Amino acid sequence: MRTDMHVQQGRRPESGPEIWIRGPVALPEEPPPSPAAGAPRRFSWVGTHGGAGVSTLAAVYGGHDCGHNWPGPADPPSVLLVARTHASGLAAALGAVEVFRRGEAPHGLDLDAVVLVADAPGRLPRPLVERVKVIESVIDVYRVPWVPAWRLGDLSGQPPRETDALTRLTGRGR
Numbered sequence: 001m002r003t004d005m006h007v008q009q010g011r012r013p014e015s016g017p018e019i020w021i022r023g024p025v026a027l028p029e030e031p032p033p034s035p036a037a038g039a040p041r042r043f044s045w046v047g048t049h050g051g052a053g054v055s056t057l058a059a060v061y062g063g064h065d066c067g068h069n070w071p072g073p074a075d076p077p078s079v080l081l082v083a084r085t086h087a088s089g090l091a092a093a094l095g096a097v098e099v100f101r102r103g104e105a106p107h108g109l110d111l112d113a114v115v116l117v118a119d120a121p122g123r124l125p126r127p128l129v130e131r132v133k134v135i136e137s138v139i140d141v142y143r144v145p146w147v148p149a150w151r152l153g154d155l156s157g158q159p160p161r162e163t164d165a166l167t168r169l170t171g172r173g174r
Helices: 054-061 087-101 126-136 161-170
Strands: 044-047 078-084 110-117 141-144
Touching (some): 054 078, 054 161, 087 110, 110 126, 126 141
Parallel strands (some): 044 078, 110 141
């Protein structure tokens, strides 16, 4: 009995028909990159308390300075909460994270991270380190060290080396 199938004994059939192409083959055209593909992501900086450093961070890393207010409809919905590393600043940061966790933040906002700005030069005391660990257990935290030049209003230099991860996140540094 003869069949029209071209299967040799002991070999599996090919997965599809054999196709011959004559002449040069043009590669498919790649779609143009989307306008947002090369642009850094934009953020809204939101201070969890007075003096958190929102304006300084927005000037150095880019993004929208919301002060202590939630971003408006025209502002970037990606939120970076900002707080100082003193006891009341860390408590305010944790409270703001809880607002997002409970779903009480304005609709459409995304909490991306908390940015903790040093309230003084040097190391944090152990009780404050423990509070930072609590925040880090629920959200990404970026730390910004004490920068004497910023205290004097000089924002012209490069961001501190310790903030390279924050620079990559925001896509911009001076």
